[in-house]
Amino acid sequence: MTTTNKRRDFLKTAGLGAAAVGATTLAAPAVHAQSTIRWRLQTYAGPALAEHVIKPSIDAFNKVAGDQMQIELYYADQLVPTGELFRAMQRGTIDAVQSDDDSIAAPVDISVFGGYFPFATRYSLDVPVLFNRYGLREIWEEAYGEIDGVTWLSAGAWDPCHFNTKEPIRSLDDLKGLRVFTFPTAGRFLSRFGVVPVTLPWEDVEVAVQTGELDGIAWSGITEDYTVGWSKVTPYFLTNNISGAWCGSYFANSERWAELPENLKELFKLCMDSSHYYRQYWYWGGEADLRVNGTDMELTSIPDAEWQTVEDEAMKFWDEIAAESDRNARVVKILKDYNATMRKAGTPYRCG
Template sequence: MTTRRKFLTTAGVGAAAALAAPSQIKAQAPIKWRLQTYSGAPLGAHVIKPQIEAFNAAANGEMEIELYYADQLVPTDELFRAMQNGTLDAVQSDDATMASPVDISDFGGYFPFSTKFSLDLPVLFERYGLNEIWAEAYGEVENVTWLSAGAWDPLHIFTVNKPIRSIADMAGLRVFGVPTAGRFLSRYGLIPVTVPWEDVEVAMQTGELDGVAWCGFTEAYEVGWADICNYALLNNVTGAWCGSYFVNSESWAKVPPHLQQLYRSTIDQSHYYRQVWYWGGEANLRVNGGKLEHTTIPKEEWDTVVKDAEGFWDELASRSPRAAKVIDIFKEYTEIMEKAGTPYRG
């Protein structure tokens, strides 16, 4: 009993001491990432900033992402290489604009007539197999991991002083735009011109550019291009821009699973935010914007452009079996939507 009483006494003292002076555990330094987006700051305030702010707040000091806008650290066409070599930990862009060395890169950004509405794009990825194809393609590239694709706005052409009311009116127009759609539209005489994103507004004011084939109404108004341009062509080349989130594979491997899941969840949140922001913005600004005169190429004439896209699709399908698989999915999806009719097509 004496021994037992002594044990209880000393144990109590030890426990009290432990409670009074807990061991000090040194906090691990937070993970720091640098992410650059394709977009300038005014647009980035909507297409990515809310996501990064949400992630940093929820990460609770364990990780912090520094956000950089178009061309701040590296030129946009060098985003892929900068991410691959670790200069950047993550990127938000489309495949074509950042020159991804994969055989499906042309389908990023604006691929002519592959979608009619913004909801088409996530359905193609989630329900028709594009998620698996993109993951497979980037799985063959060293040190880059593709995470997710989402929809942005439709593609319209905005011009400063030269309205487009026929296909012939495109001839000779110098426009800032995304690679794949620009290559397609060049067959009608449109001249794609590449300048840094921040220089687009000045280039239109000085006459270096006649307009932009880069975005929809929401962006044109948000970034100030609607203040420079006078005309908006209502015929759109596709219903949604296809943008993705990418990470440096080594950086991604250092992120613990719960923060990886948090990052993926905030990406999904960003996709949802943009889906609503663009869908509502496009309609409202067409009706209430007031800054742009709307023009239209007659349907009979525009139908020839839509028809021409079939040959463009087949041209890209011939590049690789995987590219052909993507085109087959686009064709299958288009056929289903057209047969479904209203509200999917019609």
């Protein structure tokens, strides 16, 4: 490059610099560097489980969002106890949550349907169908629209709810007096059969089983039992379940959600859907594989005729919940209509 060309390039650069300085001086409020948006999101899950139920989707979000936004993922009780997550999010202590309405004590009437509402679902696909084709999405948006500070974003399915225990369960009598770690509404229902629900931080559950504080767990399916290590301390797995899929959701602090540009909102929605999809096949395949090939746990069952007592009692429980509010009654009607349709459709939607 000649000296003349060098000088010409320098003058062009200098001119651009001067123009930029002038623009900054004239319109300072409108021109400033954008810093990376940072969120703190806490999940209900411990580290081993979070590797599957949320981390892949958050890693993908951070990779695509790059310098525009980064989400820091925290595990069960790491920043805030699970039961206080809703209030912490409402205050802005944390920006987003992955959990169920029931566990985080969401102050809405429909919170009882989060987690494991007894026999509301048979299979994991029931949850997205209920939300996206039968009207639950609109009801959830309505309920959370009445609460300041928190925006409900999306619901998806997890695993079924089984008992894993220190002693075998082969009849309803074996449930009596069992101290079991479970979800609030599930515990409320199971207490009708003599189960004693126990609330503990998630990370303390395994030790509590080992020390005798707990007799068992009704918190998951067999995939989670093996993934988080509970299969090593609870050698028996009951094949009967009280729900075919856990219903969990994503929530965000309303102000923080509103501040996001539209492209980041859409990216977050895509990553939530990615998380929902991953769990569909991870759990479905795992539940079958570990029943057949798992070596830690012996399978036990309560005879179908005897278990029907539990299913019949669940219908009474549904009616009690429906009586608590008009909105709860709308949800219960949807569940009844949906399950009636599935039964009429027959195999593979409902068997028997």
